[in-house]
Amino acid sequence: MPIGPISLVLIAIFALLLFGPNKLPELGRAFGKTLKEFKNATKGLTDDEDDKKKDK
Structure with missing residues (x-):
């Protein structure tokens, strides 16, 4: 259920x-x-995973 503009105002x-x-x-x-x-922090984690994949 998306948040509409009225919900954001409230x-x-x-x-x-x-x-x-x-x-x-x-x-x-x-x-x-x-x-x-x-x-x-999450970018660092994904970079680490990419490095591991390259090593294999």
Whole structure:
């Protein structure tokens, strides 16, 4: 079930009410950093698997 635009708006309003407008940018930056680290870690894993396949 895909998330529609109305659902995204409701989630944004809920987050705004829950965390407040001052805390949201900080949470966004933290989420972005976490996502970037995860992406780099998974890229490293796939690169390792490609190297193993080349060795065989």
